[in-house]
Amino acid sequence: MIKKLAKSIREYKKQSILAPIFVVLEVIMEILIPFYMASIIDKGITNGNMQYIIKMGILLIVLAGLSLTFGILSGRFAAKASAGFAQNLRKDMFYNIQNFSFSNIDKFSTSSLVTRLTTDITNVQNAYQMIIRVLIRGPLMLIFALIMTIRINIEVSTIFLVAIPVLGVGLFYIAIKAHPHFEKVFKTYDNLNNVVQENVNSIRVVKSYVREDYEIQKFGNISNKIYNLFRKAEKIVIFNSPLMQFTVYMSILIISWVSAKLIVSGSMTTGQLTSVIVYATQILSSLMIISMVFVMIIISRSSAERIVEVLDEKSTIQNKKNAKRKVKDGSIDFNNVDFSYVGDKKKLTLKRINLHIKSGETIGxxxxxxxxxxxxxxxxxxxxxxxxxxxxxxxxxxxxYDIETLRDEVAMVLQKNVLFSGTIKDNLRWGKKNATDEEMIKACKQAQADSFIQTFPDGYDTYIEQGGTNVSGGQKQRICIARALLKKPKILILDDSTSAVDTKTDSLIRKAFREEIPGTTKLIIAQRISSVEDADRVIVIDNGEIVAFDTPANLLKTNKIYQEVYNSQVNGGDDNEAK
Ligand SMILES: Nc1ncnc2c1ncn2[C@@H]1O[C@H](COP(=O)(O)OP(=O)(O)O)[C@@H](O)[C@H]1O
Ligand SMILES: [Mg+2]
Incomplete structure (x- = not known):
């Protein structure tokens, strides 16, 4: 897992190495300061040697200055390295997601992908910064300070033999106890994002059904859950500080008591006592820092796992080695096709499909x-x-086939189609990158979109808001059809793409197809019988199986389902003409 993540460090290797180097220098300075302070007290103050005091005082200021500079530098490098690392990681994830097939996307939910791209990356970024900085600093400080104390006085340093394990065990116990709660928090974030995303995406539906209260409650429940989980975790973590304070003050007390005796007997100086106290605080606070980083790293481990899951996900749809880049014609054949969304042969969505469609046919x-x-x-x-x-x-x-070639030749207007924010022209160019104005107008005329686009003050430069909220459903559908037509595909599939268009316009669109793109195979999924009445043949599908495939005239004579739909719509007049 670490190897996989480390790949994303790339150009930030330099900063990732410089940060710990400056941390080491910073720690050395911080360890030297108490050491020289002791000599000021012992050699300078005790002997009244002013010159020595000034000389050492200047040295101390220089050391403090250096320590500060090194600290700033290591902080800057660490920040740069971790932010750069996160940026690369996000890019790598995003690029991989772009390769995902529909089944890959089904596997991860959209909101989970969003959490992984945001919260999880931030966790890993913070952990990385901690690792290259604090995780180096903590143990190093601990070891150096311990060595210095042992050098000063072995007897005093034995106090740490007790204090370090007590504090260490306590802190790590707390960290391990709190970890499962933090873990749950991040799982719940997925849910929270899910709710927020669904709500904000469909805020208009929520409003029209006056479901705000219900949505607020749904949101409240989840955010409450997160609050409770955090509270539980923090309830445990809060013991860190008293435990730390207790050990530090206890140690200082015992050190002072032991050292007092040593000073009286002449085997230790007052200067040494002050430095031992400083070292004691340094040692114990390093322990605290190590335990905090420890928690951070465990938390971010689950984030890292979730990121690697996305990075490792291979698209289920890949190009073959010698993929064909030429599609001969628009004929379609299904030979004994079974299909399951979950890849389970017992849960088939499509069963035993056999179909043979000739190039240029119009199929309902x-x-x-x-x-x-x-x-x-x-x-x-x-x-x-x-x-x-x-x-x-x-x-x-x-x-x-090469996937791009295939999808260029098989243009599909999806049932849940969307427009992207940008002008109408921008959206149309999704069909053909460098389409000329004439081409765009032609496609829009065929899709019966030109007339309403011309009525917009900005015409083809009209700005479409995100999700196409400023055009009507029927207008959106027609722009989507024009976008597909621009590809000049061999096969054109409309999945219920004229449901919001009135019957007259619907029939004009089909007439344009018949006259202007006769060579293109057209598959038209429709709710309305009128949309398929003039098709060459119609497929009647029920529960994943093809029950009939014949001309509309024959179906009307032989097929019960077709007859039922026909009668309910033509005789009952149940044709919803929405515009
Ligand atoms: N992405 C998906 N994952 C799992 N099941 C799906 C998915 N999309 C559709 N289904 C299921 O497959 C069946 C057929 O759906 P669909 O082809 O959309 O029907 P139709 O277009 O005829 O309304 C339904 O039972 C639906 O629940
Ligand atoms: Mg459908």
Whole structure:
């Protein structure tokens, strides 16, 4: 795990090495200061040697200055190294996420990915800074101060033999006790992000259903849970300070008592006593720091694991070595295709699908919600891979194609399509990077989008807000269709993409398809029978199985499901014309 993370240090290796070096220098200065202070007291003050006092005083100021400078430098390098490391880590994660297939994304939830990219990275960043700075400083200080004390007086230093284990065991006990609570906190953060993200994303729905109170309560519950977990953890951690104070003062008391006797008997000087007391505080506070860093590192270990999980995740959809970059035509074949979202052959969403669609055909797809219409078409541009069997485009297994080539030739307007913040032109250029104005207007005309875009004051330069909130549902759908048309695909799939468009416009769009892109294979998933009435053939799908595949006229004679939908819509007139 560490190796995997360390890869992201890259150009910040220099800072990562310089920070500990300056920490070492800083510690040396801090250890020397009490040492020279002792000689000022013993040789200067006791003997009344003013010259010596001044000389050593200046030396002390220089040492203190150096210690400060080294401290600042090590702090700066550590901050630079850890911030740079975090930046690289975030980049690496983000790049990998961009490669994720739909099933990879299903595995991690979106909010969990967000937590991993933010909170978890911050934890690791803080831990890294601690490691290259504090974790070097603590033990080093402890050892140096101990050596100095032993050099001054062996007898006094035996006090530490008791104090260090007592404090050490106590602190580590606290750290280990508190750790599970902290661990739970981070798990709960995922939930919190989930709730916040869902709420903010769909704030309009929340408002229109007047569900604010419910949402507030949902949020309150989780944030309360986090509060309680933190409180539990802090309740334990709070014992750190009294334990620390107790040991420090006890030690100082005992040191003074022992040293007093030694001073009287002449085997120790007052100067030495002052430095031993300073060393004692240094030793015990280093222990405290070590235990704190210890907790930090355990906390960040779970964060690090969650980051590595994302870094290690291999896209389930990869290009083959000699991937084909040419799609012959827009024919589609499904040969004995089974598909399961969870890769479980017992939980099949699509069962035994056999389909043969000729290039240039217009195919309607009809079926109830949840019948797996979207699932069926998602296999064509390889958004998911089949569990069994094979899907062919242009007579070749889709897994043989270069993914980019395949997805350029198979344009799909997803059911839950989104526009990104930017102008209409920016959004259209997702279909074709360097599309000219003429091309864009042409595609928009085919998608029946040109007319309403022209009525906007800024026309094609109209700014679309994030998520496309400033255009209507039907307008958004038409821009999405135009965006797909710009690809000039061999296969065009519309997954319920005209549901918010009125029937007249819907039929105009289909007419444009028929006349202007006759060679393109068109798959149209629709709720409305009118959207598929003029298709060459219609697939009727139910519960993951194809129950019929025939011309609309034949289906009307033979297929019960088709008849039912037809009768309910045409005779019942239940055609929701939303605009
Ligand atoms: N990403 C997914 N992970 C797991 N199950 C899914 C996923 N998407 C859809 N399903 C399930 O697959 C079935 C078919 O869904 P879908 O193809 O979206 O139906 P339709 O488009 O016909 O309404 C449903 O039972 C749905 O719950
Ligand atoms: Mg669907």
């Amino acid at each position: 797809i009809i079926g109830g919600t949840g019948s797996a219409k979207s699932t069926l078409v998602q296999l064509i541009p390889r958004l998911y891979d089949v569990t069994n069997g094979c899907v062919k485009v242009g007579g070749r297994d889709v897994r043989d």
